[in-house]
Amino acid sequence: MTSKRTTVLAGHSTTNATLFHRCRFLVGDSSVAIDFADGTSTYLVRDIEIDRARKAVRANQIACAADFIPEGGLSGDRDTALAQATAECLRQAGESIITVDRSLPYLYAHFIQEAGISIHYSADLGVLERRIKDVQEIEHLRLAQKITGEAMTHACRTIAHATPGKEGILYHDGAALTSERLRAIITAFLLERNFSNSHDSIVATAPHVADCHHYGTGPLRTGLPTIVDIFPMDNKTRSNGDMSRTVVNGTPSDEAI
Template identity: 50%
Template sequence: MTPRTATLLAGIPAENPSLFHRVRFSVGDPAAWLALNIEGQQSSWFIVRDIEAARARESVQVDHVGSPADFAPASGLSGDRATATAQAVAEFLRQRQVSVVTTDRTLPYIYAWHIQQAGITVEYAPELGVTERRTKDAQELEWLAAAQQATEATMLMALQTVARATAKADGHLQHAGEPLTSERLRSMISADLLNRGYSTPHGSIVASLPDSADCHARGSGVLKTGQSVIVDIFPQSNTTHYCGDCTRTVVHGTPADGLLAMNAAVVEAKTAAIAAATVGATADAVHSATKETLAQHGFRFARGEISDDPVMPHGTGHGIGLEIHEPILLDDNGGTLLENEVLTIEPGLYSRRLGGMRVEDMIVTQAGGPPLNFNQLPMGLNWA
């Protein structure tokens, strides 16, 4: 007998990027996408709350759209929406005598539990949806390019705000007559992005000494002249849900020689890593290009270390799309680069004595040629 099987993605599309990527339909209620194989016959379904069904029929690329009420078990549906949707999915599968359901890493356990209670086997496919999300289609590339363009516009505002600030006698910076703090500049960044149709659900980074010795410190307190300020902005579009991610470093006034040397090394390492990020290359090779270039400038790689002398403690970059951090990771054992894969390249150096330095671009791999860089901003320290 030919097995009756199904593939399932479920959850809340507005919160589950894997489900949203599959259906391209944003809704804040529980929903499920199913692909059936019933005795060799293929079909796809989307189960969503009844008040969303008409909109889903117009935009979701499936054969059928239904609601939980269409697949209520004999005992009825729960008044809780997540439970009712899971009950309906289990009943849907039971009615079609499905024996095995394959799902991904994002499935809420409530669905697995109800399906198993119906006597159906649930199998986990760790790579389900991962490759599809890594390889971007033309629409996704357009959305990511737009996100990076908006990110760069806000980045320029932030960098110029620091560079054009007024320094008091104690070195503290002022903007529009008030102290220019990391917190204030982050608020300015969020407001500027909101006007462009983007949100900052994970905040942003505006970090100077002593915080910038830690590569992911958010930063706090009044900014000072002569110190490097790492600005890392990673917003998400309120319309498309795709993300931007860009880092630049700014110094108010004249940068010290040590900061200039760090910047030159980081920029050259970024260039080398981008050149290495070709289709079929390994993440290890891209990361090695970064480490080797920094070593040529006299700087070392020291994973996780916070040091007085400048070190690079992290990987070279990561995949990006509906989430800021997606597979793959440009680090040791990170995997092999695919065509039309969008990545960040972000080497950095960090020192308790000198401060921090990071420059980050977003690129897309292209068949038969070098990557395309979505960034246009320069990479130096002077933004006045």
């Protein structure tokens, strides 16, 4: 076995994009994908997730920490036990050196190295693979961008159809339309479509609009440009949309144009 080509990805697929891309499986606990040089693969996950994983993950073997107990036993801590099992799995396979990506938690590196296995870091592992989208991923991106566009249309129409009040402050459904309120409206729209907006949206008008990536605060006003930037994630596919637009309620001033 040419063990230099054996790769290990580990962490949480909910936050580790490379691990999710490899497995296409969302799980709240830590998991590990080992792709051996001979073309076989092992996926390690919490025992209660094995049945779900077997239906979704592309791997020759789906296992849990208890399937690879090292000589000293497994820790009572779940994450530590999985790292220990990962090292034991590699040891049993006769690995002497593996390749990992930028995201490998040090917990895994510690036990892998403790087992006498060297670690080679690859700056490209997982990065280049994710830049090439397959047919399914392209469709996921199209849907994400479609929903993002619908959210943007909803936000822009809310601003455009708002009623100006005193000092030009916009009102929507009887209350002042603020940056904070419109961001909440956008988030609610996305949540109804199973999209997350964990980083919030940008709804910024003067003077905050001049500060790059300021989320915006306070009331929106007629005649002034408002920048809306929405970048949500599809909870099912982990695909992201991204869209920015500038909208003005009423007639924009010459200065704004």
